């Protein structure tokens with residue numbers, strides 16, 4: 001398997017599967033140390049205050065089993081710092097190693113997956129994994145295609161968060177739409193004020209209960225549904241991103257589109273640009289009182305020519321319905337080479353929205369921090385006249 005590292009300079013490498021620890025149960029490994037997930041974060045500056053509690057705070061947002069809206073899996077997702085942090089909770093500059101054991105590995109659940117071992121869940125990754133890895137494809141809980149994989153990214157993103165905080169950069173994500181029920185307009189300030197005030201993290205506190213009720217009704221029908229996550233990055237300086245293949249928008253797209261179940265992404269006014277006139281889609285510019293360039297609107301979503309323009313980077317992310325549903329669907333049994341009808345009994349999230357927004361926050365943080373390393377490295381040798389830095 002290739003491609004388990006994200007980033008060029010600030011890099012996160014992840015490994016671990018959904019139920020990997022289950023394979024080690026016979027080896028007298030204490031339950032607290034069952035397999036699970038690892039993240040190695042490379043490029044962490046020295047002297048950064050970093051504690052397991054800081055990383056845990058991010059992981060707890062993504063942890064399942066907290067509300068009726070998410071999977072009843074009971075993973076504690078407890079993180080341990082393995083390396084890169086010395087006495088007084090300060091980083092040394094060495095790779096930060098993070099370990100997240102998985103203590104919710106029960107024979108019952110592994111048995112359920114064994115029963116469906118050769119059945120491909122429509123909408124899930126089994127078919128393409130069989131094509132690629134054949135008989136050795138991990139059949140327990142989707143392996144690397146499991147949403148559980150994203151815990152490592154969230155852990156890596158928490159380290160990025162600590163670095164970005166020193167630079168005054170804040171990334172926040174929230175739910176703005178669920179199964180066609182839309183929240184009203186959400187500003188950065190409103191998203192901050194109402195952050196995580198309901199199980200869905202929808203800052204429109206009036207619309208959120210309707211969304212939640214709708215998800216629970218769909219869950220009772222044995223079905224699932226999707227929606228929209230929005231992410232705002234505030235405090236991002238102008239000048240990040242490279243103009244050709246490594247545009248700021250391309251780096252963020254890479255990060256976001258690498259999350260399972262994400263099917264679409266738009267920056268600023270996104271697809272609406274296709275219907276706008278130039279006079280509508282252009283963001284008019286002006287010098288503010290400090291002599292800095294600002295924009296009167298943000299249809300661009302904070303990126304121009306692939307380079308951040310100093311306004312909020314704002315994206316909307318389309319999340320599909322959870323593939324595992326209880327309703328019977330046509331599929332194939334690749335072991336027996338015949339058609340089949342499947343209605344899985346394994347655990348799942350009725351909506352991925354409440355657990356996927358922290359993953360979006362993590363990937364945007366990682367993309368921005370990596371772009372900072374790239375831009376600062378270039379700037380250090382480019383010898384640009386300082387007056388350009390002032391506008």
Ligand SMILES: Cc1cc2nc3c(=O)[nH]c(=O)nc-3n(C[C@H](O)[C@H](O)[C@H](O)COP(=O)(O)O)c2cc1C
Nearest residue numbers: 124125145146147260261262322323324348349355
């Ligand atoms: C945080 C998170 C949790 C997820 N939980 C589930 C789940 O409980 N059941 C399920 O069928 N898919 C779940 N998924 C979605 C699958 O991982 C994803 O749909 C699958 O890998 C196929 O990839 P694709 O949808 O990008 O094509 C989850 C994804 C994320 C990011």
